[in-house]
Amino acid sequence: MYSLSFAPLVPVWLLAGLALLVLVAAGAALALQRGRGVLRAFALLALLFALGDPSLVREAREPGKDVVAVVIDRSGSNRLSDRAEQTARARAMLERQLASIPQIEPRFVEVGDGDGANDGTRLFEALNATLADVPAERVAGALFITDGIVHDMPAAAQALGLKAPLHALVTGRDAEIDRRVTLIDTPRFGIVGKTVNIRLKVDEKNGTGTGRLTVRRDGEVLIERAIRTGEPLELSVRVDRGGPNLIEIEADALSNELTTANNRAVVTIEGVRDKLRVLLVSGEPHAGERTWRNLLKSDANIDLVHFTILRPPEKQDGTPINELSLIAFPVRDLFQTKIKEFDLIIFDRYANTTILPMVYFENIVRYVREGGALMVAAGPEFSGTGTTLSRTPLAAVLPAQPDGRTIEEAYKARITDRGKRHPVTRDLAGSEVDPPRWGEWLRLISARASEGDVVMSGPGDRPLLITSREGKGRVGLFLSDHAWLWARGYREGGPHIDLLRRLSHWLMKEPSLEEEALRAATRGRTVEIERQTLGDNPGAVTITSPSGAARSLPLALDRPGLFSARLQATELGLHRLQSDQLVAFVSVGSDNPREFTEVLSDPARLRAVAESVSGSSRRIGREAGSDVDLPRIVPVRSGTRLAGGDWIGLRITDSGIIRGVSLSPLFLGLGGLALILGALIAGWLGEGGTRSWRRRAQA
Amino acid sequence: MGVDPSRDELGLFPILYWPIVAGRPLPGAETMRRLDAFMKGGGFVIFDTRDADAQRSGRATPEADHLKQMLSIVDVPELEPVPRDHVLTKTFYLIDGFPGRYDRGQTWVEVLPPPGPDGRGPARAADGVSPIVITSNDLAAAWATDRRGGPLFPLQGSSPRLREMSLRGGINLVMYALTGNYKADQVHVPALLERLGQ
Incomplete structure (x- = not known):
């Protein structure tokens, strides 16, 4: 591109004065000498021109393109129904249209779901990132292809930092059908065994007004009932176990529904266990009793009820009762009326003398089968015939029967192969090596296991610790009463705390200790x-x-x-x-992902923010089919209207980038001199020549 | 059963009864470390200075000095005379003293931790059983019998029930070693049972 520029050699007022003189002189020359005055006038003008020092300027200019950011929503909600297809078509059409406008550089960017975090759709973030390297004046506009559900919409339009129009092209259609579950009030914690209330609402658009609600806990159906949509309702759910309880609430789907993802809501309720109640019955005072007491009393989650049979009924002497610190063993209370209140009953070296009538053992069997837990830590009494628990109705739930022998030798308890897989005995400190690095025990009650899992074994591969399930309940049988030797540090001791704690909590159904x-x-x-x-x-x-x-x-x-x-x-x-x-x-992501809580496409959501920058928001999806109606794209150089019924405008500025400038002076140098001198000489020759030619003709 | 605390495996024994004889060589440091470990691992030691008879106010007996020297390297908890309501007085028999051959000696036991905030007995991590009892009443002499069951040593004092009482005290000590604070807990059992099922 060329242009002329002047850089006068004399001040402008002098140049203007000279120009006036030149004009007068040239005018006089023309008037007096007519045709011949032309050369003289030309020479004067050329001289004046030279004083102005004109030069030819050549600009090396790159035509500047304005940037249009096209942000395409590829988030979960904009893939529902045929929105993905609409989006793809709209993109293809936009690409063609924008390519036909030479002043524009389109930048396409796709936005997916946030990475794991529950961010929802973040289009504005992507827009800012795309335009980060473009000066605001060179932004021609921003186009969104979206379902209208954007989660990072700036609250104030100024925060947008956009001087060009923003046009939202919204996929989907008006006649969308969707039903969703909205949680109103959900508890985070609940006490195991108690119920908690969840308040929620089922909303719908173009729905039927009634539906069915299904509530599941860990996949198992708890409640199923008919509901009216749009009305808040309250559900009572029992917290079944410690740790996370996943409550899944699902409303039945409408036909042709956009998505069923939001027909479902998940509530995670952390089950907090009420204090566990353990009944420990020691058959006699013995050296291992305090090990049990220490273990159970140091466990903050356990309420221990302990009874020791200090004096069996057959050992009566004449000591007056007021000199004895003995109370009656409240068998009826424990094994009849309150038995269900215990989470675990431990018989520790319990010999069945006449203290417990058979009916109570039957109660215990029923208690176990209905979900209770029983542990028997067997001592020598277990292998006998007279008072062994294995000759009571309790035998029905015991996983092993004694064969009458008591093995009294030093041995190292071993974890069986099955035990290595069992959460109760896996990775006990000391079990990494063989033989295990822990102290010996000195007694084992020989027994034949009939059911359950033998997780520890003694000499001759005899079962030492057996865990089994009986109906809904659990039974543990320890065929030695010598775990206390570990506690007392006999021959370096052993991991009795871990073992007994895990065993008792497995019996009480601690979720983290389940075998399967x-x-x-x-x-x-x-x-x-x-x-x-x-x-x-x-x-x-x-x-x-x-x-x-x-x-x-x-x-x-x-x-x-x-x-x-x-x-x-x-x-x-x-x-x-x-x-x-x-x-x-x-x-x-999160339990109830933001992306799917709202799925109804709606151009109105982006309208305010788009119009704040003279943009627009419109639906492009047709009511039927996955075709889209894209507005024309019109480059607008001036004017404030940037959108109309069937068009959207982009602001074009024609700005460019100058890469270099070259100056060529016209009148300074030989060319200018030749022109001025030429004109003067021509004038002189013309005037002189005419006279001599005349003179010659007269002669 | 005689035990050599420097050689025998102590872990097997719930109770050690250790009569102090002044003038005997002190046990070695290694032995006392084993005893310390025994006490910390849930063992229970009864030291008997057997000098109640010789005690005068303000003057330490040779046996007491001997015991003090012996225990100087052992981690002995703070002691107090057995309080009236201590669980030792009710582990089996209801008693109010631990007489042996003598009756006037004081019996010392680990200080009870202060009651918990709810006032329901001491707040403690485990069962909190004292690992040590020190007496001067020469308990073993009162318990000792000959082959026919007759007593070996005469008791000091006039009460005919003294020997019976010393035996009851012994049984309570054994019960304490085996059942710990079981009887102290039992105070709360009726309340606990009452709460169940509510």
Whole structure:
């Protein structure tokens, strides 16, 4: 591009004065000499021109393009129904349209779901990142292809920092159908065995007004009832166990519903155990009794009720009762009226003399089968015939029967192969080596195991510790009363605290000690799956993602009894895991992902912020089919209207970038001199020549 | 049963009864460390200076000095005379003293921790059993019998029930070693049972 520029050699007022003189002189020359005066006038003008020092300027200019950011919402909600297809079509059409406007540089950016965090859709963040290197004047506009549900909309339009229009092109359609569960009030904690109340509401658009609500706890149906939508309702749910209880609330789907992901809400209630009540019955005072007492009394979660049979009924002497510190053993209270209140009953070297009538043993058997827990720590009395518990009705739930022998020799208790997989005995300190690094015990009651899992063994592979399940309850049988030797540090002692604590808590159904368990946890998008089993091969775990897609994942052996797998989740929301009969749930992202709580597309949401920068928000999705109606894109150089019924405007500034400038002086130098001198000489020759030619003609 | 605390495995024994004889060589440091470990691991030691008879106010007997020297390297808790309501007085028999051959000697036991905030007995991590009892009443002499069951030593004092009482005291000490604070807890059992099922 060329242009002319002047840089006068004399001040402007002088130049103006000279110009006036030149004009007068040139005018006089023309008037007096007519045709011949032209050359003289030209020479004067050329001289004046030279004083102005004109030069030719050449600018090396790059045509500047204005930037249009096109932010495309690829989040979960904008993939619902046929929104993904609408989005793709809109993008293709935009690409074509924008390519036909030469002054514009389009920048396309796609925004997916936030990484694990419950951020929702963050389009404005992406917009700012895209335009970070572009001066505000060179931004022609911003276009959003979205379903309108954006979670990082600035509260004030000024915060946007945009001087160009923002146009939202909204996918979806007006006649969308959706039903969703909205949680109003949910408890975070609950006491195990008590009920908690959850308040919620089922909202819908274009729905039927009534529906069915299903409530599940850890996959098992708790409540199923008909509901009216739009009305708050309250559910009572019993907290069943310690640790996280996953309550899943689901409303039935409408036909042609946008998504069923928000028909479901998950409430995680942390079950807090009330104090566990343990009844310890010691058959006689003995050296191991205080080990039990120390263990159970130091456990803050346990209320211990302890009875020791200090004097069996047959040992009566003449001591007056007021000199004895003895009370009657309240058998009826313990084993009849209040038996259900105990979480665990421990018989510690208990010999059944005549103290407990048979009917109470039958009560205990029933108590166990209905979900109670019983532990028998057997001493020498167990192998006898007279007073052994194995000759009472209790035998029905005992996993082993004594064969009458008591083995009295020093031996090291060993963890069996099954025990290495059992959470009660796995990784006990000292068991890493063989023989184990712990002290010996000196007595074992020989018995034949008939059921349950033998997790520890004594000399000759005889069972030492057996755990078993009986109906809904659990039974532990310790065939030695010598765990106290570990406590007393006999021959370096052993891990009695770990062993006995885990055993008693396993009996009381501590979830983290289950033999067969499927657990899952998330770290960001990574789902870590752990399968605890006593078996050899738990097979694969099936994972069902929120969209219903199921896949199978193999489990790899981690440690004995523990298998694990990892999964990178691609979807947010509640994943269901299944391995054999075990079901676990894990929520990727948050329990109730923001992305799916609101899914109804709506141009109105972005309207205010778009119009604050002279933009617009409109629906592009057609009511039928996945076609889109895209407005025309019009470059606007001036004017304030930047959107209309069927068009959207982009602000074009025609700005460019100057890369270099070259100056070529026109009148300074030889060319200018030649022109001025030429004109003067021509004038002189013209005037002189004419006279001499005349003179010659006269001669 | 005789025990050599420097050689025998102490862990097997719930109770050690250790009569003090002044003038005997002091046990070695290694032995006392074993005894210390025994006490910390849940063992129970009765030291008997057997000098109640010789005690005069303000003057330490040779036996007491001997015991003091012996225990100088052992981690002995703070002691107090057995309080009237101590669990030792009710572990089996209800008694108010621990007489042996003599009756006037004081019996010392570990200081009870202060009651917990709820006033329901001391707040403690475990069962909190005193690992040591020191007496000067020569308990063993009162318990000793010959082959026919007759007493070996005459008792000092006039009460005919003294020997019976010394035996009851002994039984309570054994019960304490075995059952710990069981009887102290039992005060709360009726209340606990009452609370159940509510």
